[in-house]
Amino acid sequence: MSPRQPAHIKRDESFRDSISTVDKQGKRVWVYPRKSHGKFTNWRSRVGYSLLALLFIGPFLRIGGEPLLMINLVERRFVFFGQSFWPQDFVIFVIGFLTFIVFVALFTVAFGRLFCGWACPQTVFMDQVFRRIEHIVEGDWKQRQALDKGPLTGDKVRKKTLKHVLFFSISFLIGNTFLAYIIGSDELIHIVTGPASEHTGGLFAMLAFSGVFYANFAFFREQACTTVCPYGRLQGVLLDRKSIVIAYDHVRGEGRGLFRKGEDRKAAGKGDCIDCKACVYECPTGIDIRNGTQLECVNCTACIDACDHMMRSVGLPTGLVRYASETEISDHKPFRFNARMKAYTAVLTVLVGVLITLIALRSDTDSTLLRAPGMLFQTQPDGRISNLYFLKVLNKSHDHLPIQFRLLDDAGELKLVGKPLELEPGALGQSELFVILPTDALDGMRTKVTIGVYTGDRLLEKVSTSFVGPLNTAH
Ligand code: SF4
Numbered sequence: 119m120s121p122r123q124p125a126h127i128k129r130d131e132s133f134r135d136s137i138s139t140v141d142k143q144g145k146r147v148w149v150y151p152r153k154s155h156g157k158f159t160n161w162r163s164r165v166g167y168s169l170l171a172l173l174f175i176g177p178f179l180r181i182g183g184e185p186l187l188m189i190n191l192v193e194r195r196f197v198f199f200g201q202s203f204w205p206q207d208f209v210i211f212v213i214g215f216l217t218f219i220v221f222v223a224l225f226t227v228a229f230g231r232l233f234c235g236w237a238c239p240q241t242v243f244m245d246q247v248f249r250r251i252e253h254i255v256e257g258d259w260k261q262r263q264a265l266d267k268g269p270l271t272g273d274k275v276r277k278k279t280l281k282h283v284l285f286f287s288i289s290f291l292i293g294n295t296f297l298a299y300i301i302g303s304d305e306l307i308h309i310v311t312g313p314a315s316e317h318t319g320g321l322f323a324m325l326a327f328s329g330v331f332y333a334n335f336a337f338f339r340e341q342a343c344t345t346v347c348p349y350g351r352l353q354g355v356l357l358d359r360k361s362i363v364i365a366y367d368h369v370r371g372e373g374r375g376l377f378r379k380g381e382d383r384k385a386a387g388k389g390d391c392i393d394c395k396a397c398v399y400e401c402p403t404g405i406d407i408r409n410g411t412q413l414e415c416v417n418c419t420a421c422i423d424a425c426d427h428m429m430r431s432v433g434l435p436t437g438l439v440r441y442a443s444e445t446e447i448s449d450h451k452p453f454r455f456n457a458r459m460k461a462y463t464a465v466l467t468v469l470v471g472v473l474i475t476l477i478a479l480r481s482d483t484d485s486t487l488l489r490a491p492g493m494l495f496q497t498q499p500d501g502r503i504s505n506l507y508f509l510k511v512l513n514k515s516h517d518h519l520p521i522q523f524r525l526l527d528d529a530g531e532l533k534l535v536g537k538p539l540e541l542e543p544g545a546l547g548q549s550e551l552f553v554i555l556p557t558d559a560l561d562g563m564r565t566k567v568t569i570g571v572y573t574g575d576r577l578l579e580k581v582s583t584s585f586v587g588p589l590n591t592a593h
């Protein structure tokens with residue numbers, strides 16, 4: 119029993135030993151959540167449909183000719199908000215990933231699983247699409263339960279067939295959208311409109327993704343959140359008593375007891391929970407929020423709406439189940455920015471600063487300058503010293519780039535001996551060039567030289583290397 123818990127509440131914590139959707143024999147317990155209504159349900163629908171619209175049009179939106187988001191693993195090309203990134207941007211990826219992890223940790227410490235309830239694709243698709251279809255085709259919880267338990271009738275076959283055809287069609291749409299995020303919308307349209315024999319790989323990927331989404335939304339469902347999702351598993355270490363979660367106000371609610379009209383609940387030693395179990399019936403993960411914060415709770419707000427509705431109908435104040443922290447409920451302390459949040463914020467600020475700097479300083483090209491192997495230097499007829507270099511340039515921009523090289527050192531000269539470079543977006547080109555320096559510009563055996571990579575008059579990047587000269591030129 120928690121030290122703050124009223125003495126009359128006996129708590130059986132054995133429910134924490136297992137998850138709500140698996141019985142003692144290890145068999146799946148199918149959850150039939152009751153359809154929820156209310157303020158939060160309505161707001162979540164609006165947010166959910168906006169996110170779904172964004173998700174489906176995302177691959178077709180363009181910024182400067184580039185998609186909003188593309189994670190092309192095949193070509194190893196990634197586009198975020200119209201900016202192309204390549205494996206050469208590895209440092210930005212690592213810092214970006216670390217920033218994301220710290221942001222997630224900070225956000226969770228402060229606001230619990232707010233993301234899961236409002237923005238996670240699994241919850242949004244389940245609540246706003248697949249469960250809605252189920253409600254329309256098969257009815258609310260009692261009808262669905264009866265249908266599943268009942269014999270195989272024509273009506274059952276018709277309803278189940280219709281539901282699964284709709285489920286697979288939507289999964290197919292999701293699979294295609296997912297593929298568009300990976301290979302780009304142009305390539306997806308190419309696969310869809312081209313002859314099937316030329317795109318067997320693409321079509322296979324399309325069907326495989328559709329199959330996985332169908333299996334997930336039709337059968338696996340809430341188990342993705344309770345048994346697979348790594349973010350869900352992290353809650354145990356990230357949440358503390360000050361985190362805002364969806365919580366039952368046990369101080370106000372206990373001891374729970376059925377509602378009796380005209381009864382003075384206080385005088386009868388009862389709390390505000392009328393033990394109607396509406397919060398349990400509407401929970402899509404099959405838990406009882408009155409047991410406290412649990413791993414299975416995806417913060418979907420269904421229990422808030424269910425309880426508020428019951429409170430209103432019996433004339434008690436709403437908010438018995440609400441967004442609150444444990445300290446707020448037990449100690450009546452408002453939300454506080456604690457030391458852990460401050461530490462995460464400091465780390466996050468540094469990481470965001472580094473990330474912004476790296477992106478701001480990121481050039482449109484990635485160049486490598488190497489001296490020709492096996493050659494030291496050549497002495498020109500006029501006595502100057504030359505070194506031969508190989509220069510590789512990757513075009514990281516989404517523009518066609520004609521490339522020129524200039525020696526950023528007035529004393530010397532640069533002679534291109536390889537072909538001039540014209541690079542398409544994402545193309546890698548190589549050329550050869552001589553750098554020629556007078557002996558009085560040499561600084562011993564190794565002199566630092568810097569070459570500017572230009573397109574027109576725009577300096578894209580500076581690359582430095584060492585220039586090898588004869589030993590006797592050391593100053
Ligand atoms: S306990 Fe409430 S918020 Fe958590 S999953 Fe169940 S209904 Fe949603």
Ligand code: SF4
Pocket residue numbers: 366371390391392393394395396397398408424425426428438439
């Ligand atoms: S809906 Fe509210 S009143 Fe009903 S059992 Fe749940 S917490 Fe108690």
